[in-house]
Amino acid sequence: MSEKKTLFQKIIDGEIPSDFVYKDDICVAFRDINPKAPVHILIVPLKPIPSIMELTPKDSEMVSHLIYTAKKLAEDEACKGYRLQFNVGEKGGQIIFHLHLHLMGWR
Numbered sequence: 534m535s536e537k538k539t540l541f542q543k544i545i546d547g548e549i550p551s552d553f554v555y556k557d558d559i560c561v562a563f564r565d566i567n568p569k570a571p572v573h574i575l576i577v578p579l580k581p582i583p584s585i586m587e588l589t590p591k592d593s594e595m596v597s598h599l600i601y602t603a604k605k606l607a608e609d610e611a612c613k614g615y616r617l618q619f620n621v622g623e624k625g626g627q628i629i630f631h632l633h634l635h636l637m638g639w640r
């Protein structure tokens with residue numbers, strides 16, 4: 534009956550430990566296990582949407598919230614500059630099919 538949980542769903546549910554830096558009622562944020570920048574944080578909505586491809590107009594506020602959360606976390610981490618990235622679909626380099634925004638920052 535139940536669909537298989539993604540790795541990020543297991544992290545959200547506390548079944549797999551992670552280095553959390555933020556949580557609210559829309560998203561969580563934790564450090565990427567394989568950082569590609571001095572600051573590499575993943576901002577993940579609690580709503581289990583697989584990727585940007587599945588977004589509907591109803592999700593626009595949630596997506597704005599992910600971006601604004603990334604901006605605040607970049608400030609908290611004293612980033613002087615940063616990249617925000619969604620990998621979309623296998624061809625776009627996405628490995629985990631639970632929507633997430635990469636914050637990659639430099640101090």
Ligand code: AMP
Nearest residue numbers: 551564565566567620626627628629630
């Ligand atoms: P993507 O290619 O956009 O799907 O990115 C998935 C990201 O998840 C990669 O940057 C991985 O390093 C990261 N990742 C994989 N497993 C974990 C984990 N257990 N905790 C934190 N980050 C992870």
